[in-house]
Each structure stands twice: as structure tokens, then as C-alpha cells.
């Protein structure tokens with residue numbers, strides 16, 4: 001009885017308190033009215049369900065499931081750091097997927113009758129990327145600075161290293177990274193320490209600032225001097241007007257629908273209704289960037305086009321159009337370089353889409369949740 005009386009007293013006090021609080025200051029839940037009805041992540045998923053179901057067929061349900069699950073990272077080892085992090089990472093069970101490649105595959109690449117068979121790719125021995133084994137979803141700890149303030153590794157999608165390996169940079173090459181920020185692939189290419197002159201560009205000034213911060217956190221000052229490395233913020237589509245027939249290697253890692261981000265994060269999402277026009281313009285922008293990259297390469301030079309989307313319209317179709325336009329408008333003949341020897345080497349680490357007629361694509365998989373990454377390599381014949 002006494003307990004009941006206490007409860008009643010308490011309830012009355014609460015009621016009195018509510019009366020003391022002016023009505024206008026009372027907190028009223030409005031979530032039902034203010035919550036966005038169609039968040040960008042749902043719009044992205046609806047869009048992907050409609051297009052990838054047709055494009056990927058029976059592969060789509062498993063890829064969709066992986067896209068919606070926690071992604072897997074790789075630790076790009078920083079050769080410039082003095083810390084003994086490699087042994088530490090290996091002790092945790094990681095392995096360098098580049099050294100650990102399928103050497104059988106390297107000696108006996110599948111014969112492709114459609115494209116010309118090329119000698120095995122030279123894999124920059126200095127690019128090292130550590131991953132946890134298949135099915136192991138352990139997260140990496142954040143990297144720590146060494147005594148010189150340089151970080152020991154950079155966390156990125158391990159499949160993002162593949163376009164850098166496909167670029168096949170050799171001693172003394174002039175290299176252009178046309179859309180470089182925030183700088184994961186730039187950093188991977190710098191690890192080779194064989195680039196003669198490196199031009200690193202991104203149109204976004206704020207993202208170029210992030211790129212500069214990344215470079216300063218990973219690379220000693222003596223490697224960041226102007227006559228070796230130039231960082232710019234130009235519109236990459238205009239590059240052909242600035243510097244033509246110049247670079248031995250060009251990486252064109254274009255803005256795209258960033259499929260994994262689009263289904264997971266509402267912030268900065270290209271499927272936000274206010275960005276519909278920007279999203280629809282993407283294939284045209286991608287084509288213009290690739291054309292600029294092709295023009296910037298020297299005859300005999302090689303270009304790698306890459307995205308992080310599964311979209312055929314942003315991948316294969318862009319490359320096909322660029323090949324035609326380069327010939328029709330500029331008299332540039334291009335050869336598609338077969339990347340099957342490369343994918344064959346890494347088939348134990350990544351899942352590759354079957355039957356793409358141009359380029360190669362890493363598709364997300366629950367046991368190896370990397371990608372999506374599409375890449376295609378072109379060689380300028382003229």
C-alpha cells in the first residue's frame with residue numbers, strides 16, 4: 001500500500017513538473033513528419049535492383065548481399081615508414097596478396113583468342129598490400145606514426161590496388177593520375193619509387209587538400225619536390241588542351257556512382273534527389289575524362305580506366321565509346337590490353353565477374369568482400 005502511495009505521489013510530481021514547463025518548450029517527437037520518405041540509400045538500392053538484376057542475372061542476389069555487408073579492407077604497406085609493421089601485421093594473420101599470388105597462373109595464363117596475348121605483367125615488387133584471409137573479417141587497427149611522423153600503412157579497398165598493378169609503371173616513366181584524390185592509388189604508385197615524373201591531379205580543391213595531407217603523412221619531404229611530383233587541381237576533361245602525347249602511363253580513376261557507398265551511407269550520396277542531374281551526367285563526364293587521358297598519353301603509352309561501380313553504362317560502354325571517338329576525332333588507334341593474366345594471378349583473393357568482353361571487374365562476395373572495382377587497360381598504337 002505504501003509503495004502504491006509513493007508511485008502516485010511521484011506521478012503527481014511529474015504532472016506538476018509538466019505543468020511548470022511552458023508548452024512551447026516541451027519536446028515533441030516529430031520524427032514521423034521530418035524523416036525522409038525515400039533516403040538516397042533506398043533509392044540507390046531500388047536503382048541497382050532494377051539494373052543489376054538484368055546485367056548480372058543470377059549473380060546479383062549474392063553481390064547485393066555482400067554490398068550491404070561490412071566491406072573488407074587491405075593495408076597498403078608504406079615502404080617509406082621506418083616502423084616494423086609488416087612483421088606485426090603478418091603476426092596478426094595477414095598476408096601480402098601481391099607476393100602470395102598464384103604463380104601457376106602467372107606461368108600459364110589462359111590463352112585469349114580475341115585479344116592479342118601479351119607477356120606477363122611486371123608487378124612492381126614494391127607495392128605490398130596485406131589482407132586477412134578469406135572469410136576472416138578482422139578489422140585493421142589505425143596505423144601509427146613512426147619516429148619521423150610517417151604512417152606505416154594506408155587502409156583501402158585491396159581491389160583498388162589492381163588498377164595500379166595493371167598500369168605496369170616502369171623505371172623513369174612519366175605518369176599522370178588524372179582524378180587522384182584522396183590519394184590511395186597515388187600512394188600505391190609512389191611505392192614503386194620508379195616514376196620519373198609524377199603528375200597528380202584532382203579538380204576538387206578540398207579533396208586535393210586531403211590528398212596533400214595524405215602525401216605528407218606517408219611520404220618523406222625529399223620525394224615531394226616539384227621536379228619529381230606536381231599536384232594540381234585542374235578540370236581533367238581539359239587536360240588534352242594542356243598536355244598532349246606526353247605521359248607513358250595515365251590512370252583515369254573517374255567519379256562514379258560509388259555503389260558500395262551509395263547503398264550504405266546517406267551522407268554525400270549521389271542518389272540524393274538534389275543530385276539527380278549530376279548522376280545522369282556521370283557517363284558523359286567519364287567519357288570526357290577518359291578521352292582527355294587518352295590524348296595525354298604518348299603513342300605507345302598505356303591508359304588504365306577504373307571505377308568502383310558495377311554499372312555497364314559507366315564501365316564497358318564508356319570504354320567502347322572512347323575507342324571509337326579517339327579514332328574518329330583524333331586518329332588515335334587503341335588496343336585493349338588483356339588483363340586476364342593479372343586476374344588469374346589474384347583469383348584466390350578476389351572474385352572477378354565472368355564474361356566481360358572489355359576489361360575486368362572485381363565483384364563483392366561475402367567471403368572476400370572487396371570491390372566493386374572495374375578496370376580496363378588501353379594501349380595507344382598511334
Ligand SMILES: C[S@@+](CC[C@H](N)C(=O)[O-])C[C@H]1O[C@@H](n2cnc3c(N)ncnc32)[C@H](O)[C@@H]1O
Nearest residue numbers: 179180181182183184185203204235236253255
Ligand atoms: C573515384 S575518385 C578518385 C579516387 C582516387 N583515385 C583514389 O584512389 O583515392 C574520383 C575523383 O575525381 C575527381 N573529379 C571529378 N571530376 C573531375 C574532373 N573533371 N577533373 C578531375 N577530377 C575530377 C573527384 O573530385 C574525385 O576525387
